[in-house]
Amino acid sequence: MKEKIENWLEKKTFHHSQFWDLLKLIEQKEKKNLKISLCIPTLNEEKTIGKEVVIFKSELMNRYPLLDEIAVIDSGSTDRTLEVAASFGASTYLAEEILPEVGHRRGKGENLWKAIYQLEGDIIVYVDADIANIHPRFVYGLVGPLLYQEDTKYVKAFYDRPLAFSQGLRPSGGGRVTEILVRPLFSMFFPELSAIIQPLSGEYAVRREVLENITFPIGYGVETSHILDVYRRWGMDAFAQTDLDQRIHRNQSTTALGKMSFGILQSFLTRMQDFGMIREMVEIQKVYRHFEAKEREYILMEKEIREEERPPMATVPGYRKKYNLPERA
Amino acid sequence: MATLNPILEKIPLFQEELARNKEILLANLVMAGEIPAETFREARKKEFMLDRFRECGLDKISTDEVENAYAILPGRSSRNILVSSHMDTLFPASVDHTVQVDRDVVTGAGVADNSLGVAVVTSLPTLLQAMGLQFDSNLILMGASRSLGRGNIEGIRFFLDNYDEPIEAGIFVEGVELGRLSYNSLGMLRGEVRFRSEGQPLADDWVRTGMIEPLANLIVKLQTIPLPHRPRTNIILGSCNAGKSFNMPATEARLRFEVTSEEIGMVSSLHQRIDEIIQEVASESGLDVDFEIIARRRPGGIGFSHPLTWATRKVMDHLDLSPIIQPSMGELSALIDKKIPGLTLGISRRATRAESEESVYIEPMFAGIAQLIAVISAIDEGICHERED
Incomplete structure (x- = not known):
């Protein structure tokens, strides 16, 4: 296994600086006649969205036309996220207004899933909106492997672990949930996948042929389930990963990470059952319980976390119609 | 002053084009603003400017012993106009340099003084190209090092002491305040x-x-x-x-x-x-x-009625700007020492100023840069050689 993982790392792990020559990337994109879309899922991100749109629009559309569209897909922000994004030239959409016939669920995964319908790229790049040190490398570093390697279908970002941070901003390393939950699970049940350094990173670029054929948990489990589904259907060679150096973003509380882990475990266990790796499983409870201490009193907090899943987009009639896919039998 | 009217007429078009290309300027403002550049520690900002100049395919991209950044946007004649902004800021690297872009304002350490100036000089070749403008004169685009405090305008002095070609005029670009007109030095x-x-x-x-x-x-x-x-x-x-x-x-x-x-x-x-x-x-x-x-x-300057000052006042008037006339104690005095006509202009308005950061408005930037381009155009048309009133 060690050799297998090392071989994969050798072949499929990149640093963004390998793709610095944007003119060559554009040449490659044109040669392959590909369209590339950027999707930024948002919920109340007015403080960071302006900078992201400005940087990507200036550098990757105006100066170097690597991107064909920049779209912000919003879960219903109550701040000025969409107004700010639109003022700098992003296309803005409310997730609930896309494919209204399938209804609306609240969650980041919902935005990512509906982006497959709304955006027209052959490659879709997903970048979170809360990145304080945004830079074009967050896009070209992920698109690079897809443009140069035919067999690569899904490229994940990973980041450095800087030594110091301040002012409420935390540089991300492997991530606490990755190291405490996901990596142990992968090591136990899918050891090859432990080669993916940051499986939960919110930045990835994927070919449409993959996106339209996988299910989308609408909550915390979306990244984990993507990795398991792509691995099972297309194998390890479908993945690549790119080191994007530092990523500075808001710190999350331990409680928030607990909820996140609860959602990820739901998706993971469901997948294990689907893959026949667990024969019998008791019904999974959907309420996450934790405590908040107030002086000497401990208050039980309960939060329902239900990892509902959206079906593969290719099964949605409205999508098949828009993209002229033959009707299913 | 027959050459000025056609330039004044184009100012609204300049503003429209600049607003259309605002992401170019704002992206440079973000990137320049997130690089700390205390006086004597401008090397990374210099590299940023040089990289941008290379991307634009400019001529004679170079640096020197005091960490200035230079490039030439070639014209059709041998005349040279200097457009410079100082790269150093008052904020040490220990301050968070994250820049925030809101719908109307940009906020961050040193964005007003002088990351916006650096962004304007850096964006100028791309903006001029987008606007289809080309000058007869060569534009010497410069990021000047060691301007503030103990830097004692060493960067611009070094350049002027060592540059052999004649310079028609120089414009120093400051982030704020729009309407600033400095034509003399105390x-x-x-x-x-x-x-x-x-x-x-x-x-x-x-x-x-x-x-x-x-x-x-x-x-x-x-x-x-x-x-x-x-x-x-x-x-x-x-x-x-x-x-x-x-x-x-x-x-x-x-x-x-x-x-x-x-x-x-x-x-x-x-x-x-x-x-x-x-x-x-x-x-x-x-x-x-x-x-x-x-x-x-040393005190000196070109005077209120010098054709360059006159033309700049006309440009400001066309933009409904009231000139804020203040003597410069920055780079302009080095130019004055060399008897080269020059001005310092501001690009936008300050929104707030806090201990740890500055804010500038986005909308006035288009008037600020339109003003800069109009003044460069006037110099290019030979305004500095016209007789004073």
Whole structure:
């Protein structure tokens, strides 16, 4: 296994600086006649969205036309996220207004899933909106492997672990949930996948042929389930990963990470059952319980976390119609 | 002044085009603003500018011993116009340099002074290309190092001392304040006086007061120097530090001051008078005193009615801007020393100024850059050679 993982790392792990020559990337994109879309899922991100749109629009559309569209897909922000994004030239959409016939669920995964319908790229790049040190490398570093390697279908970002941070901003390393939950699970049940350094990173670029054929948990489990589904259907060679150096973003509380882990475990266990790796499983409870201490009193907090899943987009009639896919039998 | 009207007529078009391409400017503002560049530590910002110049395919992209950044946007003639912004800011690298872009304002450490200036000079080739503008003159685009404080405009001085070609005129770009029009320089001297007892035993008189008393004596004597109201002359006592606690006599005391005057020779004579006072206080106290000149400028400039100033006022008038006329003590004085016509212009309006960050409005930037392009166009058309009113 060690050799297998090392071989994969050798072949499929990149640093963004390998793709610095944007003119060559554009040449490659044109040669392959590909369209590339950027999707930024948002919920109340007015403080960071302006900078992201400005940087990507200036550098990757105006100066170097690597991107064909920049779209912000919003879960219903109550701040000025969409107004700010639109003022700098992003296309803005409310997730609930896309494919209204399938209804609306609240969650980041919902935005990512509906982006497959709304955006027209052959490659879709997903970048979170809360990145304080945004830079074009967050896009070209992920698109690079897809443009140069035919067999690569899904490229994940990973980041450095800087030594110091301040002012409420935390540089991300492997991530606490990755190291405490996901990596142990992968090591136990899918050891090859432990080669993916940051499986939960919110930045990835994927070919449409993959996106339209996988299910989308609408909550915390979306990244984990993507990795398991792509691995099972297309194998390890479908993945690549790119080191994007530092990523500075808001710190999350331990409680928030607990909820996140609860959602990820739901998706993971469901997948294990689907893959026949667990024969019998008791019904999974959907309420996450934790405590908040107030002086000497401990208050039980309960939060329902239900990892509902959206079906593969290719099964949605409205999508098949828009993209002229033959009707299913 | 027949050449100015066609330029003035194009100003609204310039503004529209600039608004259409605002992401180019704002992206450069974000990227420049997130690079810390304290005076003498501008190397990374210089590299940023050089990289951007390379991407634009400019000519003669270069740097020098004092970390200036240069490139030439070639024209069709051999005339040269300098467009420069200083790269250094007052914010140390330890301050968070994250820049935030809101719908109307950009906020971050040093965005006003002078990341916006750097962003404008850096974006100029791309913006001009997008607007389909080409000049006869070569534009020397410069990021000037070591401008502020102890930098003492070393960057621009180095360039002017070592650049062999004639320069038609120079424009210095500052982030704020839109409407700023500096066409002359005050005579100026910045000095630092230090009383120190280290290495020598304190005389009885100084045991209780330490170095604070001679410093206080000096301050009192400096205030007795008579200053004329006209031409305007001033001595500003800018900062004063001494001692570390409640009950320990100060072993060191420091005073920083600035002398300014519109009158040629006045700063030199005040310098002489201040030097005498310092020696007098030193002699009375029996202490050693260090007196260091940190920066010096000569007064001068091109005058209110110089064709370049006139044309700039017309451009501002066309943009409904009231000129904020203020003498410069920055890079412009180096240009004045070399008898080259020049101006300092501001690009936008300051939204807020806090200890740790600055904010600038986005909308006024389009007028600020349109003004800059119109003034460059006027120089390119030969305005500096026209006779003064």
